Amino acid sequence: MTDKSKGKRQKAKETLLTLAFCLLTYTITSAQWHGYKTPGIPRLPDGSPNLSAPAPKTMDGKPDLSGIWQASRAVFDLAQAVKKGETVPFSAEGKKIFSERRATQSKDDPSARCLPTGLPVRALLRTPFKIIQTPPVMAILYESRTTFRQILTDGRPLPEVDWPAWNGFSVGRWQGDTFVAETAGFNGKPWLDQAGYPASDALKITERFRRRDFGHMDMEMVIDDRKMYTKPWSIFGEFILQADTELIEFICEENERDAAILQGQQR
Amino acid sequence: MKRFSVVGALCIALAPAAVSAHHSFAAQYDATKQVTLQGTITKVEWMNPHAYFYIDVADESGKVVNWAVEGGAPNVLYREGWKPTSLKAGDRVTILGSRARDGSNLVNALSFKLPDGRCVFAGTSGPGGTGTPNCTVGRR
Numbered sequence: 499m500t501d502k503s504k505g506k507r508q509k510a511k512e513t514l515l516t517l518a519f520c521l522l523t524y525t526i527t528s529a530q531w532h533g534y535k536t537p538g539i540p541r542l543p544d545g546s547p548n549l550s551a552p553a554p555k556t557m558d559g560k561p562d563l564s565g566i567w568q569a570s571r572a573v574f575d576l577a578q579a580v581k582k583g584e585t586v587p588f589s590a591e592g593k594k595i596f597s598e599r600r601a602t603q604s605k606d607d608p609s610a611r612c613l614p615t616g617l618p619v620r621a622l623l624r625t626p627f628k629i630i631q632t633p634p635v636m637a638i639l640y641e642s643r644t645t646f647r648q649i650l651t652d653g654r655p656l657p658e659v660d661w662p663a664w665n666g667f668s669v670g671r672w673q674g675d676t677f678v679a680e681t682a683g684f685n686g687k688p689w690l691d692q693a694g695y696p697a698s699d700a701l702k703i704t705e706r707f708r709r710r711d712f713g714h715m716d717m718e719m720v721i722d723d724r725k726m727y728t729k730p731w732s733i734f735g736e737f738i739l740q741a742d743t744e745l746i747e748f749i750c751e752e753n754e755r756d757a758a759i760l761q762g763q764q765r
Numbered sequence: 766m767k768r769f770s771v772v773g774a775l776c777i778a779l780a781p782a783a784v785s786a787h788h789s790f791a792a793q794y795d796a797t798k799q800v801t802l803q804g805t806i807t808k809v810e811w812m813n814p815h816a817y818f819y820i821d822v823a824d825e826s827g828k829v830v831n832w833a834v835e836g837g838a839p840n841v842l843y844r845e846g847w848k849p850t851s852l853k854a855g856d857r858v859t860i861l862g863s864r865a866r867d868g869s870n871l872v873n874a875l876s877f878k879l880p881d882g883r884c885v886f887a888g889t890s891g892p893g894g895t896g897t898p899n900c901t902v903g904r905r
Contacts, residue, residue, distance in 0.1 A: 532843065603792035610788035612814070625840060641840060692789055746840040750787055753812035756835075759867055760792040 531744035536566075539741050540712060547741035549713020556631065561675050561709045564631045566745065567737035572624035575693035579622060579733035592696055592726030599694025605760040607689055612750035612757075614645060614664045617681065617703055618719055618733055619691035625748070626740045636670050636677065641745045649679045659683035662699055679705040690721065698725040713739040787814040787838070790863075794873040798864040802832055802872065806856045811839055811849040818852060818874070820860065832870045834860055836887045845886055852877075860887075 540551035554562045573579045577586065588596060599606070609615045621627075623642050630637040634652040639645075649668040657667050662685035670679040686699040704720040715737040722730040790796070804822035816836040821829050836842060839849070852858065858879065862872030874887035 529848075604789035605792035607789060610792075612787065625838075743844075746843060748813050748838065748840050750814045752814070753810060753817070754787070754814055756788050756793055756815070759865075760788060 530746070532746070533742055534744070536741050536743075539739075547713065547739070549711065549739060549741075551712040553709040553711050558633075560672055561677070562631055563629045563636065563677060563707060563709055563715065566626045566628045566740040566743060567715060568626040568740050569622045569624065570736045570738050571622075573622040573735075574619065574691060576618055576691045576695050576733050577693065579618075579735060580731065581734065584731070586695065587728045587731055589724075589726055589728050592723075595696040595726070596694050599689070599696075603760075604689075604692055604694050607692055607694070608687060609689065609692065610757045610760060612643070612754050614688050615642065615692075616688040616690040616695075616697060617647075617665065618695075618721065619689075620645075621705075621717065621719065622733075622735050626743070626745065628745055636679070639745060641748055643750050644745075644748050649681075656680060656682050662686070664688055666701070666703070673706075675708060677707040679703075679707070681705070696726045697721075697723055700725045713741075715739075790873065793865060794863040795866050796863050799861060799875070800864050800872055801859060801861050802834070803859045804829075804832075804857070806852050806854050806858060807831060808854060809849075809852055813840075814838055816842055816847075818860075820858065830870060832872065834862060835871065835873045842887075847885075862887075 535545075540548040542548050554564075556562045571578075580586065604610075614620075615623075620640055620642055625641045627641060628639040630639070634650065636649040636651055638647045638649070640647075645665075647665055647668060649670040651670045654669060656669055659667060659682070662683050664685055664687060666681040667683040668679050668681040670677060672678070681703040682701070684697060684699055684701045686697060686701070688697065689695065690697050701721070701723040704722070706718045706720075707715055708717075709715045717735045717737065718732050719735070720730050720732050721727065802820055802822045804820045806818060807821050808817075808819040810817040810819075816839050818834040818836060820832050820834060822832055823829050837845075839847075858877050860872070860874050861876050861878070862874040865871040865873075876887050877885050879885065
């Protein structure tokens with residue numbers, strides 16, 4: 499055997515070993531359904547998801563928003579999610595609370611104590627959420643904190659609320675191909691984001707979801723809280739379909755140890 | 766770091782950095798006070814809301830001090846390619862992190878440098894939590 503052919507054989511051997519290693523690694527990284535190919539997803543010839551395929555429809559012809567989604571850009575500060583050039587229209591009270599929170603580095607964010615995050619920032623985290631669309635309800639399962647919301651779509655109105663809630667109460671309807679969710683009845687406890695944008699019990703949130711195609715969905719969220727802000731204002735987000743994965747459990751209280759030592763002042 | 770797969774770690778290194786936090790970074794850590802810890806992993810807590818790694822580090826006099834290292838949320842790390850067993854007690858690593866404001870032996874990890882020189886993302890929510898992992902102090 500010549501040196502040249504020996505070299506070729508050695509190279510082929512190394513390639514095979516590398517391929518075997520990659521396959522083994524793929525098996526490992528496919529654990530717990532992360533990597534398991536989601537059925538029913540249009541795919542390109544190479545097997546990758548075709549995110550530009552048409553958005554699916556339900557039996558009644560409405561867009562089907564079902565799937566696992568994640569914001570294309572993570573945001574902890576809602577100022578990064580408003581339209582360019584726009585500012586948040588604080589009321590005097592809202593500005594005072596926000597300024598206090600900034601001055602203390604958001605140390606009192608209820609989220610740090612594993613209490614629920616506000617709906618705006620929860621939508622824009624770098625962790626996914628899953629939408630399950632059925633005729634009477636649009637359910638949203640958030641990986642963050644393993645929490646859920648249900649947006650009732652059976653035609654009922656928003657309720658008279660005598661027991662306000664962290665997540666409020668949500669009803670939804672279709673306006674053409676846009677799904678509109680209205681939420682009210684908040685208890686005023688969660689912050690809208692980690693920066694400290696406040697909310698009161700007067701908060702009403704309107705979300706508009708539009709699935710552009712199979713892999714992309716746009717959201718406008720209108721925040722209307724006349725105690726904290728002088729007029730409604732909007733944040734925007736884009737969600738990307740997360741194929742071949744599943745939600746991962748997240749029990750915040752499991753080993754929470756930071757809240758007790760958070761500090762508000764620079765040293 | 767034999768337990769870190771070459772491809773997996775490469776994927777971590779090349780993956781877009783993800784951030785997730787259940788609390789304000791600035792309320793607990795000082796991004797201007799970076800420290801490099803080189804030592805041996807003594808314990809791993811793969812738990813929510815943050816993975817914790819404990820590392821024995823010898824100071825200049827040779828005295829060994831145990832540091833706590835806060836990483837990202839396990840779900841974020843997992844999606845980046847980490848596994849609960851990616852690091853184990855006895856592994857030698859170099860960690861770049863931001864020190865806790867209270868002066869304790871606690872850091873928020875920006876990156877882990879593996880024995881073979883590769884630098885992997887640690888899931889921080891603080892400055893440097895986006896972009897390519899970088900294990901060099903002062904460069905994020």
